[in-house]
Amino acid sequence: MKHVTHIKDLGPEGVEAVLAQAAAWKQKGPEHALFANTLLGMVFFNPSLRTRTSFEAVMLRGGGNAIILDVGSGVWKLEHREGAVMNADRAEHLKEAAPVLSRFVDMLGVRTFSQGGGDEEDELDPVINAFRKWSTVPVVSMESAREHPCQGLADMLTLRETFGNTKKLPVTLTWAPHIKPLPKAVPNSFLLSAAAAGCEIRVAHPPGFDLHPAVRAEAEAYAKATGGSVTYTHDQDEALAGSRAVYAKSWGPTAAAAFSPNDVSALLASYSGWMPTRLTMSRAQKDAAFLHCLPVRRNVEVADEVLDHPSSRVVDEAGNRYHVQRALLHWMRSR
């Protein structure tokens, strides 16, 4: 049984295999119904547009089906902490819920964002790891506290379609402003996937927004294995020079839990100049591709003129979620 909740479940070789299969099936679909008689259970602790529809589309078009559960909305609120005294609003423990769901479905997808307990807690990824522990069917991440691997895979497929190859491709992952501190799962996944795909990655963010050292160390190890590289800077312009693709994403400060909400808002507002505009894009290579995982807050996180420019790949990038997830679910089941 193969769970895929983190890029390390695939490693650079698994990333290559899934991307190659996704690209091949995007050209010419599989000859048979990949997911006939297969049920995917999808457990959402948080909202979604792309993940929900792309996974369900993969199952329905592949001859299977999906059962979608929204935790706390028609489904009991779920506890994941071992030894918890369940005297508040969570009526059911994952120790029962995960094996019970496993009786009915063949695979389980889980979306569970950061609980807001800080980077160390996110690093432990407690909820998705509880699903891994108690589920008796393969678990796939639909974004958890630490990572959003399917997003990272779709990002890499998009870069390969745009540039033919990702080996030593100069790409910038830039922090962008927002009205609230967002999770680090998406920047973590872009970094890890791009390192596993051999990119030359420049990460730019204001001081105090560092990604977790364990994520950086993991990216470094992948880069070493694939001939890629990763550098970090607080200077967006420096990162952009020579970049062929720009990936924008907002995330919260490293010590978010230590800030009051007002202080976080003030901090985020003080970096409004980090919002990508055409001027920002002009500092990268001519016609550099623009990527973002979506949803995006226009004119806060990214300017209209960037999202509406022909070099924006954000819709194709979202469309690629279908292709990488179809290949990934197949890869998981063949293990």
Ligand SMILES: NCCC[C@H](NC(=O)CCC(=O)O)C(=O)O
């Ligand atoms: N799945 C893609 C991104 C999900 C999430 N964005 C958000 O929560 C945006 C919410 C807002 O803009 O209010 C994130 O950043 O990890």
Ligand SMILES: NC(=O)OP(=O)(O)O
């Ligand atoms: N990019 C992404 O995962 O989008 P949703 O949150 O809409 O699923």
